[in-house]
Each structure stands twice: as structure tokens, then as C-alpha cells.
Amino acid sequence: MSEKKSLNEKMEELDKKTGWFYSNDFKLEESAEKYKEAIALANDIKKDLNELKNEIEVLSEDFSK
Amino acid sequence: MTTEIKPPAKADIPIPGESPRFTPTTLIAAMNQTLEYAYEGALLVGEVASYKVNQGKWVFFDLKDEESSVSCFMSIYQLRVPLEDGMKIVVRGVPKVTKWGKFSFTVSAIKPVGDGSIKKAFELLKKKLSDEGLFAPEKKRELPKDITKLGVISSTGAAGYADFVKILNARWGGIHVQVAHTQVQGMDAPDQIIRALKYFNEHSEVQVIAILRGGGSADDLSCFNDEQLVRAIAASKIPVITGIGHEVDESLADLAADVRASTPSNAAEMLTPDRESVKYSVEIAISRTKSTIIYKIDDILGRVDEPFDKIRRQIKQKIEFYHNMLFQKVKILEALNPEKVLRQGYAILSGKVSPGSVVNITTFDKEITAEVKEIHERKKVTE
Numbered sequence: 001m002s003e004k005k006s007l008n009e010k011m012e013e014l015d016k017k018t019g020w021f022y023s024n025d026f027k028l029e030e031s032a033e034k035y036k037e038a039i040a041l042a043n044d045i046k047k048d049l050n051e052l053k054n055e056i057e058v059l060s061e062d063f064s065k
Numbered sequence: 066m067t068t069e070i071k072p073p074a075k076a077d078i079p080i081p082g083e084s085p086r087f088t089p090t091t092l093i094a095a096m097n098q099t100l101e102y103a104y105e106g107a108l109l110v111g112e113v114a115s116y117k118v119n120q121g122k123w124v125f126f127d128l129k130d131e132e133s134s135v136s137c138f139m140s141i142y143q144l145r146v147p148l149e150d151g152m153k154i155v156v157r158g159v160p161k162v163t164k165w166g167k168f169s170f171t172v173s174a175i176k177p178v179g180d181g182s183i184k185k186a187f188e189l190l191k192k193k194l195s196d197e198g199l200f201a202p203e204k205k206r207e208l209p210k211d212i213t214k215l216g217v218i219s220s221t222g223a224a225g226y227a228d229f230v231k232i233l234n235a236r237w238g239g240i241h242v243q244v245a246h247t248q249v250q251g252m253d254a255p256d257q258i259i260r261a262l263k264y265f266n267e268h269s270e271v272q273v274i275a276i277l278r279g280g281g282s283a284d285d286l287s288c289f290n291d292e293q294l295v296r297a298i299a300a301s302k303i304p305v306i307t308g309i310g311h312e313v314d315e316s317l318a319d320l321a322a323d324v325r326a327s328t329p330s331n332a333a334e335m336l337t338p339d340r341e342s343v344k345y346s347v348e349i350a351i352s353r354t355k356s357t358i359i360y361k362i363d364d365i366l367g368r369v370d371e372p373f374d375k376i377r378r379q380i381k382q383k384i385e386f387y388h389n390m391l392f393q394k395v396k397i398l399e400a401l402n403p404e405k406v407l408r409q410g411y412a413i414l415s416g417k418v419s420p421g422s423v424v425n426i427t428t429f430d431k432e433i434t435a436e437v438k439e440i441h442e443r444k445k446v447t448e
Contacts, residue, residue, distance in 0.1 A: 007239065008211055011343075018350045021357045028365055031358050038354055042347045049340045052238025056230065058221055061264060063247045063257040 007052070010045050017041060093162050100160045109135065109170055110155045110178060116148050124148075128156065128170070135160075139172035145255065145292045146175055147189035152182040157252055174252045176287060183283045187290050191317060194292070199299045200320040206304045208324055209272045212336055216271035216303070217244045218261040219329070225249075225279025229308065229329035237337035243269060248288075249278040255291035262297045262305075273336065274303050276318060277329040280311045289316035298322055308332030404429075 005013070017038040020026065087095065111128035118124050124144050127134045137156060148154070158172040177186040194200065219226040221244060233240070245261035248254040258276065265274050276298070278286070288294070289309055298305050298321040307319045308326040319325040326332035399405065403413065407429040416424035418437055426433040 011347075014347065014350065018354045021354050021361075026361060028361065031361070035354060035358060039351060042351045045347050046344050049238075049344055052340065054234055054238050054240045054242055056242045056244060058244045058246055059264070061245065061261075063245055063260040063264070064253065 007045065007048050010041060010048065014038065014041050014045060089166070090164075093164060093166065096162050100162070104160050106157055107160065108155050108157050109137075111135070111153070113148055113150050113152045113154060116150050124172075126150075128154070135170050136168065137170045137172050139175075143173060144175065145294075146177055146186045146290065147193065148175070149185065149189070152177055152185055153179045154182060155252075176252050178284060180283050183287050183290075186287075187317065190290060190292055190295070191320070194295060194299075194317065194321070199295065204299070204323075206323045208304055208306060208336065212272050213240055214269075214271045215240050215242045215336065216265040216269060216274040217242055217277060218247055218258055218265075218274060219244065219277040220249045221246045223249060223277075223279055225277050225308070225329040228279065229275070229277050229333050232330045232333035233337060236333060236339045238340070240337070243271060250281065250285050250288060252288070254288035255294040258288075259294055259297045262301055266302050271303060274301060274305045275308060275332050275336065276305060276322070277308045277332060278310065279329060280314070286310050286314055286316055289318035294318060295321045306332055306335065 017034065020034055021031065109128055111130050111134075114127040114129050114134065116124075116126040118141060122141050124139045124141055126137050126148065128137050129135070137158070139156075139158070146154075155176050155178050156170065156172045157174040158170050161169055161171050163169055177183045198204070217226070217229070219229070226244075230242075233242070243265070245264060247257035247261050249258070262274065265271050276289075278289070286309060289307075295317040298307075298318055304323040305321075306324040306326055307316070307322040308329040308331060309316050309319060310328070312327040324335060326335050407413070407427070410429070412433075413427040414424055415427070416422065418424060418440065420437055420440055422437050424435055424437060426435055
């Protein structure tokens with residue numbers, strides 16, 4: 001089972017996916033599929049951004065002593 | 066520093082109803098015990114006079130008001146703000162009587178009070194630490210871009226801390242924030258913050274430490290000008306960002322930190338990207354990709370159509386050429402049409418032209434038969 005990708009990893013992947021469209025590797029016959037993949041990844045990133053929460057832990061150490 | 070109180074000798078035990086009897090040693094010990102019990106942690110406010118340091122180790126000064134003066138004593142290692150005669154300070158300590166019977170106040174902590182003294186202490190310490198290179202720009206480290214572990218030193222009940230958490234949560238997520246709750250005001254604050262810095266440096270994996278405190282008076286914020294605290298910030302192995310007070314407030318802690326934010330909220334902004342901006346940039350990337358695909362499709366279609374366009378253009382040019390040629394021929398033919406000549410008033414003469422012969426004359430609308438009477442040479446008009 002593959003490990004869940006971090007937001008940064010997803011952002012890097014999106015950069016690669018969109019970069020393909022500007023590269024010499026671009027092929028029209030593959031573009032529709034690649035575009036669908038980029039859209040799905042973008043939506044996934046937006047979902048992650050909406051759901052991201054910080055974890056706030058107040059340390060139990062007593063710094064007054 | 067406490068003096069051991071020896072039990073009084075049997076002969077010195079006071080008899081009920083009689084006045085207590087002491088030796089100098091037991092009297093001083095008893096007085097110190099009483100003073101320590103009654104005035105432990107007492108704060109004494111006054112103006113510094115006769116400030117001096119002996120043997121580089123012991124600090125002596127008098128603290129006075131309009132009427133009285135108290136001799137104060139402390140170790141140089143406990144002196145964390147620069148002193149000068151005339152400065153108004155508050156000291157914490159214990160009043161004591163020395164073994165020579167002299168009254169003195171043993172100081173454990175000092176804080177300047179009043180804007181003038183705070184500013185004076187600030188400037189003196191700033192110069193000292195600056196000369197040591199503590200605030201040198203080349204010592205500053207950049208904060209990591211993708212923070213997942215963050216240490217915060219603040220008072221969890223303070224408004225500044227609440228502002229920081231609110232902005233942090235609104236802007237970004239996925240950060241494990243460890244919060245060291247400390248005082249951020251008063252004489253105990255510097256040591257507590259130093260302990261928290263030590264904790265994060267020795268026992269945590271945080272990538273950045275944020276020291277936060279909301280706005281306050283110069284006196285409230287003066288703990289951030291504590292020499293030991295400033296040194297601890299400068300020595301931190303983990304990069305430190307400060308968000309102390311407001312934009313206009315500058316502390317020595319700010320100068321020693323790697324990054325200074327103007328407020329706790331600003332610290333949250335400097336530590337994290339804005340999730341709405343990131344979402345927007347994702348949408349822009351997709352939108353641009355879509356435009357690129359359309360452009361590339363148009364480009365490919367253009368390249369496919371190009372040979373046919375060329376042929377079409379050539380055929381069109383040929384047609385136009387022949388069309389023009391034909392038009393010119395028609396014009397010539399039209400110009401040569403006899404009907405057109407007759408319409409202009411000319412006539413066509415046919416038959417043998419000799420005196421007495423009959424000829425036919427054709428005009429635009431008539432056929433005429435005529436007899437030739439005479440023939441003369443025509444005098445031509447010179448062109």
C-alpha cells in the first residue's frame with residue numbers, strides 16, 4: 001500500500017504534470033488524459049488545503065522552576 | 066544566602082517573663098531569619114547611587130528615595146541589565162544584616178522602571194551586545210519554508226498568543242505546534258523563556274521557535290531586554306522568530322532573533338503560506354494548462370490545413386488571372402464591334418466607288434442606296 005503523499009509532494013507532482021504541457025514531450029493524443037489527471041490532483045490539493053488542521057500541544061513542563 | 070542559626074546556648078535560653086538575651090551572632094541570625102520570613106522576595110524600588118563592581122564579581126549600590134537609602138549587594142552574574150547611577154530600578158531580594166551588623170539588601174533580580182531608565186538600560190546593553198556581534202546580520206538564518214514542527218514560547222492566556230493561533234489556523238495547517246507556557250512579563254519572565262528555549266533546543270525536533278507577546282507598555286516589554294535572554298536567543302541552535310509588542314516596539318530579543326515579526330499575528334503570517342493563495346495558484350496552473358492545450362490544438366490544426374490553404378490560394382490566383390485576361394479580351398472585342406461605331410454616328414460604305422456607280426451606305430438605323438457623283442482627294446487633317 002503506497003504511503004499517503006504530503007501536500008508538498010502533491011504540489012511538486014502538480015508542477016510536473018502541468019510542466020509536461022509546456023515541454024517538448026507534449027503529445028496531443030495524451031493531453032486529454034494528462035489534463036484529467038492534473039485536474040484530479042488539483043482538486044485533491046484543494047481538498048487537502050481545506051481540511052488541513054494544526055495540532056497544538058501545550059507542553060506539560062513547568063518553566064517557572 | 067542563608068546563615069545557619071545555631072541553637073542558643075543553654076545559659077541564653079530566655080526565662081519566661083524576662084527579656085530575650087542574644088549574643089551578636091544569635092541576634093543577627095534571628096534577625097535574618099525574621100527578615101527572610103517577613104520579606105522574602107520583597108521588591109524595592111528606588112534610584113541607583115554609588116554603583117560599583119568589586120573584583121569583577123560583586124556589585125554594590127545604594128537604592129534611595131527622597132529620604133532614605135538602602136545598601137544593596139548582588140553577584141555580577143545576577144546583574145542582567147546595565148546599571149548607572151541615577152537609573153530608577155526595582156529589585157527583588159531579601160533584606161539582611163551582615164555579621165558586622167550592617168543592614169543590606171541582597172538582590173536576586175533587577176528591572177529598570179520608568180521610560181527613561183528602561184531606555185537607558187536598553188541603549189547601554191544594545192551597545193554592549195552589538196559590540197560583541199550578537200546582532201550581526203550575517204548571523205541571521207532564514208526560516209525553513211515548509212514548517213511541520215513549530216515551537217512557541219508565550220503565555221497561553223495572552224491575547225497575542227490567541228491572535229497568533231487564530232491567524233496560523235486560518236492560513237495553514239498540518240503543523241505540530243508545541244507551546245511552552247511561560248510568563249511574558251515581569252522579573253521571572255526572562256528565566257522562564259530561557260528554560261523554554263533550552264527545552265526546545267535539547268528535547269524537541271521543532272524547526273523554528275517563535276517567541277510571542279502582544280502589545281504592552283515599555284515596562285511590560287522590558288523583560289525582552291534581559292541580557293541572559295538575549296544571549297540565549299542568539300545562541301539558539303534552532304532559528305528564532307520574535308513577535309513581540311507592536312510594530313514600533315523594538316526589543317533586544319528582536320535584534321538577536323533570526324527574524325523579527327512586528328506582532329504575533331505577523332509572525333504567523335511570516336511562518337506560513339496562505340492556503341487561499343495556494344488554492345488560487347493551483348487554479349491558475351490548471352487554467353493556464355487548459356489554455357495551452359487549446360493553443361496547441363489550434364497550432365496542430367493550422368499545420369494540418371496549411372498545404373490545402375496553399376493550394377486553395379494558388380487556384381484562386383489562377384482563376385483571378387484568367388478572369389482578368391478574359392475581361393481585357395472582351396473589352397477589345399467590344400471596342401471593335403461595328404454596331405458601336407455606327408452608334409457613334411459613323412457609316413459603312415460598300416460597293417465600287419467610282420463616278421456614276423451605285424453604293425450602299427449603312428448607318429446606325431438606316432440602309433441607304435446612293436449614286437456616286439464625284440470623287441476628290443480628301444485633304445487630311447494634320448495630327
